[in-house]
Every structure is written in C-alpha cells, then in structure tokens.
Amino acid sequence: xxxxxxxxxxxxxxxxxxxxxxxxxxxxxxxxxxxxxxxxxxxxxxxxxxxxxxxxxxxxxxxxxxxxxxxxxxxxxxxxxxxxxxxxxxxxxxxxxxxxxxxxxxxxxxxxxxxxxxxxxxxxx
Numbered sequence: 001x002x003x004x005x006x007x008x009x010x011x012x013x014x015x016x017x018x019x020x021x022x023x024x025x026x027x028x029x030x031x032x033x034x035x036x037x038x039x040x041x042x043x044x045x046x047x048x049x050x051x052x053x054x055x056x057x058x059x060x061x062x063x064x065x066x067x068x069x070x071x072x073x074x075x076x077x078x079x080x081x082x083x084x085x086x087x088x089x090x091x092x093x094x095x096x097x098x099x100x101x102x103x104x105x106x107x108x109x110x111x112x113x114x115x116x117x118x119x120x121x122x123x124x125x
Contacts, residue, residue: 001052011058017072020053028077029084036081047077 004019028046037043054068055061069076075083091097106120 001049001056004053005056011056013057013060013072016053016057020050024049024053029080043078050074050077 001020001024004016004023008015008019010016028049037046050069051065054065054072054074057068057072060068060071063071106123
C-alpha cells in the first residue's frame, strides 16, 4: 500500500481500488485462510491493510470504516474468511475432497432432520 500511495497521484476509486484488488488484496486473503489467526491483534493487523486502502480513496477518507466498505462493496477480512470456511466445509460434505473429507467429518444418520442431510456427528474423545 505504501508503494501505491507514493507512486500513484490520483486518488480516484477507479484507480486505487483495482490496484488494491490485484496487487494487495490476494495476500491477506490467502494468509487469513491459510493460518486462520486466533488473536484479535493479528486480525486487526491484516484488516489494517484494507483500512488503509479504503482511506486512500478520495471522498472516503473521512467516513467510518464500515461505511467505506459499504461504498466500495467490500466485506471485512473476517467476514470473507468465514465465507471461505463455509464454502470449504460445504465442499468437504459434498465430496469435493474425496481423499480427505471422509476422515475429517462424520454425517449423522438421524432421520429426523427436516430435510437437512448435512448434520454432523459430534465426536467424543
């Protein structure tokens, strides 16, 4: 973000947002999904990158962070991580990861699930 800030004069959304989306955004998204930070301070450090990018855009710098995200049609890093985790879980359950998925989760064989065939069995240790 520092390089974009110093090398690009324009602060228009049409300039800053595509640069952020292509050059910067893939890295925090990959890292969050890969090592899934547990501590709030680690999440805040990664989220700070997106805050900085949203603040660089002209006419958005004075708005609160959530309002900036709404104007840019973005979600917070934590929300995107949760979405990605849910998609991965759904893929496991639907057989997208055949060699690994069977050993991680066991489906419940209860018949009273009201049409929900994705209830998991809670393992006991």
